[in-house]
Amino acid sequence: MSKLLEAAIKKVRELPESDQDEAAEMLLSVASRRSGLVHLDDETRAAVKEGQEQARRGEFASDEDMAAFFKRHGMKPHKA
Numbered sequence: 001m002s003k004l005l006e007a008a009i010k011k012v013r014e015l016p017e018s019d020q021d022e023a024a025e026m027l028l029s030v031a032s033r034r035s036g037l038v039h040l041d042d043e044t045r046a047a048v049k050e051g052q053e054q055a056r057r058g059e060f061a062s063d064e065d066m067a068a069f070f071k072r073h074g075m076k077p078h079k080a
Contacts, residue, residue, distance in 0.1 A: 012023045070077045
């Protein structure tokens with residue numbers, strides 16, 4: 001295991017369980033790239049379908065909502 005991954009896992013262990021689960025999902029997603037298709041559970045599949053339906057209806061997050069999201073998560077928005 002790389003030192004960076006060890007450091008990341010150490011930090012993630014300090015997070016609440018829900019955040020640990022989110023980090024685990026991300027790691028599993030990265031790992032699954034080498035094994036082919038990603039299998040979605042019913043809840044995730046429903047969320048993806050709802051997002052697709054919202055997009056078809058033209059329902060997107062506002063710039064203000066996205067700015068708040070990035071600020072809340074300590075991220076810098078991507079410049080196009």
